[in-house]
Amino acid sequence: MEQLAQQLFNALQWGSFYALIALGYSMVYSILMLFNFAHGDVFMVATYIGYFVATALLGLAVLQVLPFSNIVIFVLTLILTMFLASFVGIAVELVAYRPLRDAPRASAAITGLMVGIFMETAVLALLGASRKDFPLLIPPITFKIGPVHVTNLKILTLVMAFALMLLLHLFISRTKVGMAMRAMSFDYAVVPLLGIPMNTIIAFTFALGSALAGAAGIFFGMAYPVLDPYMGVLIGWKAFVAAILGGRGSIFGAVVGGFLLGFIEILVAATLPSTMRDLIAYSIVLLILTFRPYGLFGEEYSVRLRL
Amino acid sequence: MALRKALTPLLHWFRTRFGHVPVGAWLLGAAVAAFLERLLGPDLAYLLGLGSVPAIFGLSIILKTPSLIPSVLVFVVLMYVIPTLVVAWLSRALFLWWEEQLSVPVYVFLHVLFLFLVLYFWSQVDPYRLLVLRLLGINILLTLSLNLVNGWMGEFSVSVAGFMSVGAYVSSVFMVWGFVHDDVFGPPVFPEFLAPFAFPLALILAGAVTAVTALLVAVPSFRTRGDYLAIITLAYVFIVKSTVENLDFIGGPRGFMNQPEVASFTVVFIWTVLGIWVMWNYVTSILGKATNAVRDNESAAEMMTVDTRKVKIVAFLTHAFWSGVAGGLYAHVLGYINPSSFDLRKSAEILGMLYLGGLNSVSGSIVGPVLFMFLTEILRPFQLAKWLVIPVILIYAMIRRPRGLMGFQELRIPFLTRRQQAKEEARAYGVTGN
Numbered sequence: 001m002e003q004l005a006q007q008l009f010n011a012l013q014w015g016s017f018y019a020l021i022a023l024g025y026s027m028v029y030s031i032l033m034l035f036n037f038a039h040g041d042v043f044m045v046a047t048y049i050g051y052f053v054a055t056a057l058l059g060l061a062v063l064q065v066l067p068f069s070n071i072v073i074f075v076l077t078l079i080l081t082m083f084l085a086s087f088v089g090i091a092v093e094l095v096a097y098r099p100l101r102d103a104p105r106a107s108a109a110i111t112g113l114m115v116g117i118f119m120e121t122a123v124l125a126l127l128g129a130s131r132k133d134f135p136l137l138i139p140p141i142t143f144k145i146g147p148v149h150v151t152n153l154k155i156l157t158l159v160m161a162f163a164l165m166l167l168l169h170l171f172i173s174r175t176k177v178g179m180a181m182r183a184m185s186f187d188y189a190v191v192p193l194l195g196i197p198m199n200t201i202i203a204f205t206f207a208l209g210s211a212l213a214g215a216a217g218i219f220f221g222m223a224y225p226v227l228d229p230y231m232g233v234l235i236g237w238k239a240f241v242a243a244i245l246g247g248r249g250s251i252f253g254a255v256v257g258g259f260l261l262g263f264i265e266i267l268v269a270a271t272l273p274s275t276m277r278d279l280i281a282y283s284i285v286l287l288i289l290t291f292r293p294y295g296l297f298g299e300e301y302s303v304r305l306r307l
Numbered sequence: 308m309a310l311r312k313a314l315t316p317l318l319h320w321f322r323t324r325f326g327h328v329p330v331g332a333w334l335l336g337a338a339v340a341a342f343l344e345r346l347l348g349p350d351l352a353y354l355l356g357l358g359s360v361p362a363i364f365g366l367s368i369i370l371k372t373p374s375l376i377p378s379v380l381v382f383v384v385l386m387y388v389i390p391t392l393v394v395a396w397l398s399r400a401l402f403l404w405w406e407e408q409l410s411v412p413v414y415v416f417l418h419v420l421f422l423f424l425v426l427y428f429w430s431q432v433d434p435y436r437l438l439v440l441r442l443l444g445i446n447i448l449l450t451l452s453l454n455l456v457n458g459w460m461g462e463f464s465v466s467v468a469g470f471m472s473v474g475a476y477v478s479s480v481f482m483v484w485g486f487v488h489d490d491v492f493g494p495p496v497f498p499e500f501l502a503p504f505a506f507p508l509a510l511i512l513a514g515a516v517t518a519v520t521a522l523l524v525a526v527p528s529f530r531t532r533g534d535y536l537a538i539i540t541l542a543y544v545f546i547v548k549s550t551v552e553n554l555d556f557i558g559g560p561r562g563f564m565n566q567p568e569v570a571s572f573t574v575v576f577i578w579t580v581l582g583i584w585v586m587w588n589y590v591t592s593i594l595g596k597a598t599n600a601v602r603d604n605e606s607a608a609e610m611m612t613v614d615t616r617k618v619k620i621v622a623f624l625t626h627a628f629w630s631g632v633a634g635g636l637y638a639h640v641l642g643y644i645n646p647s648s649f650d651l652r653k654s655a656e657i658l659g660m661l662y663l664g665g666l667n668s669v670s671g672s673i674v675g676p677v678l679f680m681f682l683t684e685i686l687r688p689f690q691l692a693k694w695l696v697i698p699v700i701l702i703y704a705m706i707r708r709p710r711g712l713m714g715f716q717e718l719r720i721p722f723l724t725r726r727q728q729a730k731e732e733a734r735a736y737g738v739t740g741n
Contacts, residue, residue, distance in 0.1 A: 114701045
């Protein structure tokens with residue numbers, strides 16, 4: 001039982017990673033009806049950006065140029081990384097998706113995949129194959145809640161993830177740009193006719209998703225401080241599955257799917273041999289999708305696909 | 308522009324002189340050139356200071372050491388261009404006569420035979436060429452089988468790597484159990500000289516098992532359309548990889564080796580041609596037309612008495628079968644497989660070849676892999692930077708031609724279209740007979 005409670009926090013932590021990345025997949029899908037296959041690699045690049053930002057800020061702090069405490073550095077790193085990561089997302093959109101707006105959907109999927117491979121190779125070529133260690137931003141403190149040990153990192157990740165999701169929700173439901181995004185996901189063809197700048201809104205959607213992936217990258221780097229260029233492939237595809245599980249294009253679904261995948265994976269790893277983790281986890285996903293083909297919160301769409 | 312202006316007279320000369328040379332004569336010329344290269348190539352390369360015979364027309368040599376450009380040019384002109392031109396020019400009459408005399412199947416068979424001779428002689432010079440050509444054949448099979456689902460049926464499947472994995476492991480286990488002295492499977496069950504004859508059996512078994520596993524995916528996934536298949540097949544790839552990693556008797560993550568050397572170039576060539584032939588017949592048959600109808604409008608197809616469920620499942624299982632066969636060939640060409648060689652990157656590579664070549668096109672599925680492999684092989688000297696150049700080229704190609712190079716059209720083979728034309732004219736004028 002204690003074991004289970006202990007694993008619960010691990011599951012929540014991994015669920016936050018998955019949910020934050022899955023949000024990027026879902027938002028793009030809800031507007032363009034296609035999956036941004038480069039999103040996993042955007043997450044990877046964002047984590048590297050976070051690594052550089054954090055290292056630079058910590059260096060400045062050590063040199064007494066900017067006398068910041070650790071908390072301030074963490075917040076600054078988070079904000080700067082999210083800001084820079086959003087430009088990575090916009091660049092991906094400009095290169096891989098904008099020129100292919102009217103092309104068959106599958107062609108855009110290929111350019112997305114290729115941009116992803118390009119980013120992996122570029123990072124590998126620029127930084128070498130040696131693994132980078134993410135700097136220690138906040139020294140870990142272990143709390144004891146009843147019989148369960150929890151680090152401050154896990155709590156921070158969870159709280160920040162929920163705060164970001166709340167912000168996103170407020171942004172989408174309260175602002176004008178958010179309204180435009182909702183309108184475009186409702187009807188892609190008519191909304192531009194009403195004077196809403198389609199390309200700007202789409203670029204903004206990519207930027208938002210990438211910023212969230214950047215936040216996930218910071219939390220991931222703090223929890224597992226070893227970065228390598230292929231981490232985006234591994235975690236990105238899983239977040240993609242989480243987005244599907246929640247329902248394509250559903251923001252709420254992406255969050256639920258992310259946490260659900262986190263729980264499934266951690267619980268399988270906790271109870272069965274860890275090599276079986278992927279096997280059982282994906283079998284469960286397959287089973288869920290067999291009974292709910294559109295995911296947990298996805299709507300059955302009748303729109304003719306733009307294939 | 309200046310280059311085009313300079314080339315125009317040359318092109319004009321070429322067209323007036325060689326415009327009427329039939330395809331078969333070109334193939335014969337290339338075969339003679341390849342044979343000559345096999346005889347004289349190493350000596351000529353030594354004379355020109357190239358060391359060894361340039362592997363792929365010297366293109367990677369040029370990229371690596373530009374100072375060797377003149378020698379490479381001389382080699383290519385002497386070894387390939389002149390013999391091909393001369394023989395093609397001389398044998399054109401023979402082929403024109405054959406075109407009149409022979410029936411279409413025999414004439415097509417003759418072309419395939421000459422193509423085989425070209426590639427066979429060409430691959431004998433260098434083991435590297437041999438490997439590349441065999442992998443090319445496998446990639447053509449994979450692309451073609453994927454095209455059936457992604458092109459003709461209009462779904463999006465990414466399970467090629469998973470199917471390959473199943474086919475590779477099933478055929479490897481069968482061959483190693485039957486014909487090789489192995490630590491796990493013990494002494495060979497059958498005499499070893501039977502191995503080449505049992506290999507087709509192993510491949511068919513591999514394809515069949517792959518198709519059965521695909522059935523598990525296909526049955527639930529064709530209730531809905533759209534991206535659902537993409538997700539299910541994605542999960543399939545993960546599940547297969549994870550399953551193989553957990554099966555210890557086939558090596559788990561360490562991989563599986565000791566496959567007998569039965570996948571020679573001839574074997575791969577025969578399977579590739581067989582695959583192309585089967586696929587061509589499939590897509591030009593009523594079943595292929597029905598698959599297209601399902602893609603364009605499923606409800607309308609159903610109204611026109613197409614059994615959409617059956618059509619979709621047959622197409623998907625054919626895809627699985629041929630991917631499994633190609634996986635079996637792959638395992639025996641390399642002689643070593645491990646689960647991580649069949650990950651999503653492999654699928655992405657095949658998808659790249661498919662969309663470069665173009666959907667809904669048999670010739671596109673041949674052009675795509677040929678171009679893609681040509682690019683990857685000539686860029687080999689760049690090592691890591693290769694994977695920076697290839698995505699850029701592919702992205703550019705997709706932006707310029709979003710439907711791929713040959714999407715929704717077929718390459719016209721002159722002698723076949725001429726025959727077709729003559730037949731149609733004869734029909735139009737009311738002339739009967741052949």
